[in-house]
Amino acid sequence: MIAHADTIPPARHPLIAWILRWILTTNHKEIGTLYLCFSFLMFIAGGAMAMVFRLELAQPGLQYLGADFYNQMVTLHGLIMVFGAVMPAFVGLANWMIPLMIGAPDMALPRLNNFSFWILPFAFFMLLSSLFMQGGAPNFGWTLYAPLSTTYGPPSTDYLIFGVHLMGISSILGAINIIVTIFNLRAPGMTLMKMPLFVWTWLITAFLLIMVMPVLAGAVTMMLTDRHFGTSFFSAAGGGDPVMFQHVFWFFGHPEVYIMILPGFGIASQIIPTFARKKLFGYNSMVYATASIAFLSFIVWGHHMFTTGMPLVAELFFMYMTMLIAVPTGVKVFNWVATMWRGAMTFETPMLFAVGFVVMFTIGGFSGLMLAIVPADFQYHDTFFVVAHLHYVLYPGAIFAMMGAIYYWLPKWCGNMYNERLGKIHFWTAVFGLNLTFFPMHFAGLGGMPRRIVDYALPFADLNLVSSIGAGILGLTQFLFLYIVVDAVRGGSGKATGQVWDSAEGLEWTLPSPAPLHTFHKPPQVD
Amino acid sequence: MSESHDTNGTPRYYVPHSSVWPIVGSIALFITAFGAATFIQQSTDKVLTATGTYGGIIFYIGLAAIAFMMIGWFGAVIKESLQGMVSGLLDQSYRQAMMWFILSEVMFFAAFFGALFYARLISVPWLAGAGHKLETHLFLWPDFAETWPLFMTPGGTATEAMAAWGLPFINTVILVTSSVTVTFAHWALKKNQRGALQAWLALTVALGIIFLILQGVEYVHAYNDLGLNLSAGIYGSTFFMLTGFHGAHVTLGATMLAVMLIRILRGHFTPENHFAFEAASWYWHFVDVVWLFLFTFVYWF
Numbered sequence: 109m110i111a112h113a114d115t116i117p118p119a120r121h122p123l124i125a126w127i128l129r130w131i132l133t134t135n136h137k138e139i140g141t142l143y144l145c146f147s148f149l150m151f152i153a154g155g156a157m158a159m160v161f162r163l164e165l166a167q168p169g170l171q172y173l174g175a176d177f178y179n180q181m182v183t184l185h186g187l188i189m190v191f192g193a194v195m196p197a198f199v200g201l202a203n204w205m206i207p208l209m210i211g212a213p214d215m216a217l218p219r220l221n222n223f224s225f226w227i228l229p230f231a232f233f234m235l236l237s238s239l240f241m242q243g244g245a246p247n248f249g250w251t252l253y254a255p256l257s258t259t260y261g262p263p264s265t266d267y268l269i270f271g272v273h274l275m276g277i278s279s280i281l282g283a284i285n286i287i288v289t290i291f292n293l294r295a296p297g298m299t300l301m302k303m304p305l306f307v308w309t310w311l312i313t314a315f316l317l318i319m320v321m322p323v324l325a326g327a328v329t330m331m332l333t334d335r336h337f338g339t340s341f342f343s344a345a346g347g348g349d350p351v352m353f354q355h356v357f358w359f360f361g362h363p364e365v366y367i368m369i370l371p372g373f374g375i376a377s378q379i380i381p382t383f384a385r386k387k388l389f390g391y392n393s394m395v396y397a398t399a400s401i402a403f404l405s406f407i408v409w410g411h412h413m414f415t416t417g418m419p420l421v422a423e424l425f426f427m428y429m430t431m432l433i434a435v436p437t438g439v440k441v442f443n444w445v446a447t448m449w450r451g452a453m454t455f456e457t458p459m460l461f462a463v464g465f466v467v468m469f470t471i472g473g474f475s476g477l478m479l480a481i482v483p484a485d486f487q488y489h490d491t492f493f494v495v496a497h498l499h500y501v502l503y504p505g506a507i508f509a510m511m512g513a514i515y516y517w518l519p520k521w522c523g524n525m526y527n528e529r530l531g532k533i534h535f536w537t538a539v540f541g542l543n544l545t546f547f548p549m550h551f552a553g554l555g556g557m558p559r560r561i562v563d564y565a566l567p568f569a570d571l572n573l574v575s576s577i578g579a580g581i582l583g584l585t586q587f588l589f590l591y592i593v594v595d596a597v598r599g600g601s602g603k604a605t606g607q608v609w610d611s612a613e614g615l616e617w618t619l620p621s622p623a624p625l626h627t628f629h630k631p632p633q634v635d
Numbered sequence: 636m637s638e639s640h641d642t643n644g645t646p647r648y649y650v651p652h653s654s655v656w657p658i659v660g661s662i663a664l665f666i667t668a669f670g671a672a673t674f675i676q677q678s679t680d681k682v683l684t685a686t687g688t689y690g691g692i693i694f695y696i697g698l699a700a701i702a703f704m705m706i707g708w709f710g711a712v713i714k715e716s717l718q719g720m721v722s723g724l725l726d727q728s729y730r731q732a733m734m735w736f737i738l739s740e741v742m743f744f745a746a747f748f749g750a751l752f753y754a755r756l757i758s759v760p761w762l763a764g765a766g767h768k769l770e771t772h773l774f775l776w777p778d779f780a781e782t783w784p785l786f787m788t789p790g791g792t793a794t795e796a797m798a799a800w801g802l803p804f805i806n807t808v809i810l811v812t813s814s815v816t817v818t819f820a821h822w823a824l825k826k827n828q829r830g831a832l833q834a835w836l837a838l839t840v841a842l843g844i845i846f847l848i849l850q851g852v853e854y855v856h857a858y859n860d861l862g863l864n865l866s867a868g869i870y871g872s873t874f875f876m877l878t879g880f881h882g883a884h885v886t887l888g889a890t891m892l893a894v895m896l897i898r899i900l901r902g903h904f905t906p907e908n909h910f911a912f913e914a915a916s917w918y919w920h921f922v923d924v925v926w927l928f929l930f931t932f933v934y935w936f
């Protein structure tokens with residue numbers, strides 16, 4: 109029998125009791141909600157910074173920002189979106205859904221779960237406070253390259269370093285919790301190869317987090333000692349090498365890229381079968397493909413630094429390994445398409461986002477293959493082509509997956525259906541806005557427009573104006589999304605059934621909607 | 636506190652009360668991190684806003700808050716365990732979590748070992764003109780010659796190397812021995828021989844402390860006699876960061892084992908139920924294995 113407690117003695121003022129409940133909670137659903145709300149807040153903050161620099165880039169020349177503040181905005185935009193928006197949002201979904209999908213009463217270590225969430229607001233308070241410090245916020249890009257971050261970094265860099273340490277602790281503890289929950293708390297009969305793919309992809313993601321977040325901690329620690337204690341890790345005069353920072357950073361950074369996309373693969377694999385009304389095509393191959401991608405992610409980091417000085421042999425190795433990733437990724441894309449093949453498809457909002465994910469993530473994948481070719485990369489490196497590529501895999505990749513997930517599971521969480529019409533409008537405006545923003549960047553980049561520079565040559569003016577208009581539209585769609593979610597929580601378009609979607613399969617749909625605070629007191633039997 | 640058995644008596648899941656310790660821990664970590672950044676800036680040359688020493692005070696308050704949180708949080712868990720609320724499933728979760736935590740620690744050391752191997756195999760040879768980096772050598776530091784340990788950096792800082800077969804070897808013997816004694820302690824615990832358990836564990840803690848003292852002696856020798864310090868180029872950087880973080884982990888491991896000793900003296904743990912002891916001893920084996928790599932690649936070869 110589950111043992112749980114009413115959280116707070118009822119004598120307190122209701123507002124204080126309400127606040128304390130959220131601060132002290134050990135419930136996976138409440139912590140999941142906290143993660144999702146926090147990540148949306150960070151998404152808006154990071155998005156606001158993108159609005160600032162897109163406004164600047166709308167015209168050539170310097171209009172509103174100085175070069176230094178532009179660099180600060182770009183740096184914080186990257187850091188906040190990666191560590192504050194995408195990663196916590198996926199952890200929030202994991203918190204909500206993994207116990208429901210495997211028939212567990214909660215996460216394996218509920219107090220640790222609370223700990224890993226509540227570290228985050230403090231970490232980001234520290235990161236954002238750097239904006240108001242003397243010398244301004246960090247201005248060397250989210251990749252923190254030495255010597256920009258060591259010899260030339262502003263004083264606030266030290267707060268960034270310790271902020272990254274806090275985020276790392278949060279991620280590692282969260283990942284340990286997820287991995288232990290999955291290994292230990294599955295309902296009887298749910299063997300590993302019967303787990304829903306969202307659970308599988310998160311299991312592998314959690315493994316990647318445990319493997320690489322400590323490496324990032326090591327990298328920023330070396331930054332700190334190079335800055336203050338006279339070490340020479342990234343200084344050639346002492347026998348070190350600035351390029352070594354890039355090696356250590358990208359050993360973390362490339363698996364990090366898959367940390368941000370693998371749960372999205374899992375979500376697409378949940379949504380598409382439901383609305384195609386067929387079983388997922390090639391379940392086993394999906395699992396093996398995910399594991400292969402995770403393995404390969406450890407031996408491709410060099411493709412981020414083809415132009416920074418590596419022996420030819422290493423460049424060839426990293427090129428071939430990178431191209432090899434296209435094979436398991438291709439397996440996944442073909443499996444999603446084969447699942448849809450001859451299915452009785454309907455296009456509710458979650459399905460629209462999932463199909464949009466498959467199509468546009470594939471565009472980002474193809475531009476990734478172009479970047480993997482060493483001689484071609486010498487041309488593309490550090491241009492807007494890279495910006496286009498990474499935003500195609502992150503926006504219609506990671507963000508579309510999580511928005512699809514929210515539309516898909518929101519009725520289960522709050523018990524109400526969202527407004528389907530507005531959901532479809534959200535999808536199509538987002539598709540329009542993001543392609544308007546990011547597609548022209550391909551051409552600007554191929555034409556030679558460098559990234560991370562506040563001004564650009566006149567021939568790129570039209571493309572950048574189009575990108576900026578698209579960015580404005582994309583920014584506005586976030587408020588439509590917020591309205592749809594709030595509206596659904598407050599009643600939406602009527603009550604949802606327990607099943608919600610007529611052909612959805614999985615343990616979470618056996619529960620009533622909204623899912624009660626404590627579920628699966630007794631583990632369900634899975635055949 | 637909650638029950639661990641359902642109506643038909645099968646213990647299965649344990650979902651704890653809402654707890655105050657995580658938020659205490661988050662605030663403590665924040666104070667520590669903020670204090671550390673301020674402390675470092677105020678005690679080195681890059682002053683952020685005001686000169687002063689309050690950064691250090693904030694940092695130590697943060698550390699004290701972390702200690703307070705750990706005592707409170709672990710205390711609550713120990714109380715639950717003594718009341719028999721830790722079911723087999725929760726015990727298994729704790730075990731797996733500890734193993735994954737140790738893996739994350741391994742990867743932290745991997746970053747620094749990566750830096751060591753990069754310096755030894757790539758950056759130092761390149762600076763001396765190996766591979767396709769001949770111009771770097773000719774134009775920047777034509778007099779630089781490759782050695783390891785790096786006696787003279789390209790910039791001209793000189794140092795001597797730490798010999799492997801003096802104190803470091805004695806420390807290796809001490810740490811390997813302590814790994815054996817902690818295993819004897821574990822066997823004694825499993826056979827419920829409390830006297831032997833206490834003796835072996837106390838010996839382990841003592842060996843850990845001796846190791847740390849000898850490391851301190853070695854650091855003094857390095858700074859005073861060899862000119863080997865953090866600023867002595869990449870050899871000094873990797874030497875002190877690797878041995879320093881290892882020493883910090885030994886301190887943590889010895890503290891964990893000392894806490895286990897206190898708990899054992901108070902009669903905690905049974906031959907069947909002693910996860911905390913095992914976790915501390917796994918951690919001890921982990922710092923031992925890291926030391927073997929350190930001895931091999933930092934001191935010896």
